[in-house]
Amino acid sequence: DAGVIQSPRHEVTEMGQEVTLRCKPISGHDYLFWYRQTMMRGLELLIYFNNNVPIDDSGMPEDRFSAKMPNASFSTLKIQPSEPRDSAVYFCASSPRTSGNTGELFFGEGSRLTVL
Amino acid sequence: EDKVVQSPLSLVVHEGDTVTLNCSYEVTNFRSLLWYKQEKKAPTFLFMLTSSGIEKKSGRLSSILDKKELSSILNITATQTGDSAIYLCAVGGGSNYKLTFGKGTLLTVNP
Numbered sequence: 001d002a003g004v005i006q007s008p009r010h011e012v013t014e015m016g017q018e019v020t021l022r023c024k025p026i027s028g029h030d031y032l033f034w035y036r037q038t039m040m041r042g043l044e045l046l047i048y049f050n051n052n053v054p055i056d057d058s059g060m061p062e063d064r065f066s067a068k069m070p071n072a073s074f075s076t077l078k079i080q081p082s083e084p085r086d087s088a089v090y091f092c093a094s095s096p097r098t099s100g101n102t103g104e105l106f107f108g109e110g111s112r113l114t115v116l
Numbered sequence: 117e118d119k120v121v122q123s124p125l126s127l128v129v130h131e132g133d134t135v136t137l138n139c140s141y142e143v144t145n146f147r148s149l150l151w152y153k154q155e156k157k158a159p160t161f162l163f164m165l166t167s168s169g170i171e172k173k174s175g176r177l178s179s180i181l182d183k184k185e186l187s188s189i190l191n192i193t194a195t196q197t198g199d200s201a202i203y204l205c206a207v208g209g210g211s212n213y214k215l216t217f218g219k220g221t222l223l224t225v226n227p
Contacts, residue, residue, distance in 0.1 A: 009130045042204075042217055042218065042219035042220060043206075045214055045215065045216075048181065048214065081127055093157065100213075101208070101213060101214050101215065102147040102148045102208025102215060103148060103150075103164060103208070104161045105159075105161070105215065107158035108158060110157060110158060
């Protein structure tokens with residue numbers, strides 16, 4: 001299996017622009033997670049989906065952030081408008097039903113976002 | 117609020133040394149504790165612990181959970197430069213039954 005695939009790997013944008021991050025989970029995995037990693041706050045869960053349905057979005061910082069999962073093989077995380085404090089590495093992860101949301105997660109290689 | 121604290125924050129050792137990394141937690145509805153290794157990219161899974169006192173081992177790495185003390189340790193014996201990484205501890209549980217990560221321990225192994 002190819003693993004979790006994220007794009008873009010790096011994104012540099014200017015404040016106010018829209019940013020869209022993409023994720024393809026491992027085929028057959030029921031859970032998909034979006035995490036954000038910064039030096040100050042570490043890895044923080046933003047939102048997770050089970051069978052394409054958003055279950056917990058309490059970690060989404062504010063209304064500028066939105067996430068969708070239109071089908072089992074694709075998810076997006078959108079930031080509109082972006083701000084410099086959104087600069088971070090955004091990880092997508094997936095897990096099978098047997099792991100659920102408290103077991104082993106399989107991470108993508110991350111999207112490094114820099115907002116100028 | 118669920119909390120996971122790792123110590124030390126960073127550690128520098130020489131090849132061949134043995135290291136012990138610590139993770140303590142305050143999480144309601146505890147389900148699991150996981151260790152991950154993060155080099156330059158994605159965190160990769162090491163261990164998952166759910167029962168107290170049972171050691172999990174993989175080569176030179178081992179880990180054990182103490183539910184009474186709400187903590188876990190990760191041991192690495194005979195360290196190698198390839199062990200240099202950030203080691204992340206995550207605890208599953210909480211009111212929303214999700215993983216909460218600590219900030220990690222940065223381990224540097226010098227030749």
